[in-house]
């Protein structure tokens with residue numbers, strides 16, 4: 001365990017029998033997340049395997065038309081996100097690929113995607129003491145929305161926003177490529193007790209950020225010195241597994257802080273779903 005700055009910790013990690021393990025037991029990791037701290041678990045996946053995930057996602061997106069209509073939260077789709085969200089008024093510009101129905105994909109693409117989403121799914125279950133598989137569940141219940149997000153060069157970003165703590169509890173962001181090589185700017189930032197934590201430059205390919213899900217967070221912009229193009233695959237790529245009921249109550253428009261009050265009164269016990 002290494003302290004990078006206030007509220008910012010890294011842990012060594014590895015992949016073992018298809019599961020993600022860290023240098024600390026899962027309960028201790030969740031305690032660090034809930035205190036709260038931004039935790040980066042280092043060196044989980046090898047970079048070459050993650051490049052395959054990017055390449056397979058790109059190949060799929062080239063033969064799949066961009067979705068123009070609203071999300072249905074049931075099918076595989078990719079979309080240019082370029083708007084200001086209704087409730088939180090968070091501006092955003094990125095390209096997401098949401099795999100809501102992995103069994104409907106070609107078997108080789110399924111296998112490639114599950115090489116990251118499988119371990120991420122099992123890791124989330126271990127951290128939160130749940131046993132929820134990927135895929136749709138009974139009506140009204142939350143389910144996973146595996147997503148590969150591309151932040152192109154030249155001005156992509158995601159403005160400050162937050163989520164309800166439950167049912168997700170802990171957000172997972174896996175870096176699929178390398179800062180300083182594949183992209184030179186942009187990363188996820190957080191605020192804890194009036195302290196800004198910028199992870200830009202601290203997350204290598206194969207590292208995974210863990211964060212308490214109701215922390216305000218954002219993605220800082222890729223440099224405007226580069227030329228922007230939706231068609232250029234350069235830029236930051238990440239994998240995430242949001243867990244929510246898309247027809248449930250959206251996050252409130254007010255930020256869930258003053259943080260100090262929120263954290264002091266928060267129920268830190270993991271909630272089964």
Ligand SMILES: [Fe+2]
Nearest residue numbers: 161162163217
């Ligand atoms: Fe978010």
